[in-house]
Amino acid sequence: MRNAAVLLARYQVRSLRRLFEEFERDILLPILLGEIALHNIGALEHGDESDRLAADEAESDSDEVHMSRLRPCNAYSIAAATGLPRETVRRKIGRLVDLGWIRKQQNGHLYLTPRALKHFGTLLCSRDLPEFLETADRVRNLRHDRGRADRDKA
Template sequence: MTPTGRADGDAEEAARHETQRTLRSVALLLARYQVRNLKRTFDEFERDILLPILLGEIALHNLGERENGLEFVERMPDPDDDAPCDTRSLRPCNAYSIAAATGLPRETVRRKIGRLIELGWINRRHNGHLYVSSDALAKFGELLCSRELPELLAIADRARRLMK
């Protein structure tokens, strides 16, 4: 092999090593963020990590139509509702669909949904349809905008700088 070929191979190996080092640094940065975020979430949800998972699945299911560009339409509250929902039209879900989405046992999901209802973060209609409450949207939407989203964006900027 010529000296030029060897130098090219050494340069490629050094570039691969540098890329791996950078990726490890970015992975560590993201892992630190994730652990901090999990600890905060754990504390905010009575140290029960399943509660935010279920609340998030229900909210994402309810709000899914918004992602597809469909607007909410006003609906009249149903007088037969056990716990009236926000007046916006949300896509309903139930304990069975949430159990399927999360892979958690249906009985566990049913029990945890009961706790989310007690906390006022989920409303259940008489037909079993589940909706995220306006209180939960306000509380956790505010937290996301005030703390988690800016922190995540700052970490993304830092990761981009590391990768340049």
């Protein structure tokens, strides 16, 4: 188990370092963006809608079409989800808006932008997912080897 924990810790630290750099050395920004994304697309995760959303975004420039497929959230719900002070969340949301990763409507509703969906979706699929799957395989192999060693002892 210790070796598996080391493999997982190594993966997490590398991932956190990449996020730290990707978000101008502000580790709260990817946490908040992630929470907003999960709120927005959470209702879509159990169907084919999330795949259709990504495909539609490649073809559509309409913010209204994009936002109509997402479940809105606001600074209050994000503060509650993260446990961060509402003022901190409000300030960081302003930065995410400036970066073009989220859109804030007049009523305070927050939405992941098509630009963020495309950018981070590409990164997750090209870099993070393969590394995560490789780490999972290595952990699985450790468990398999351990199980075999235990059977050989018996």
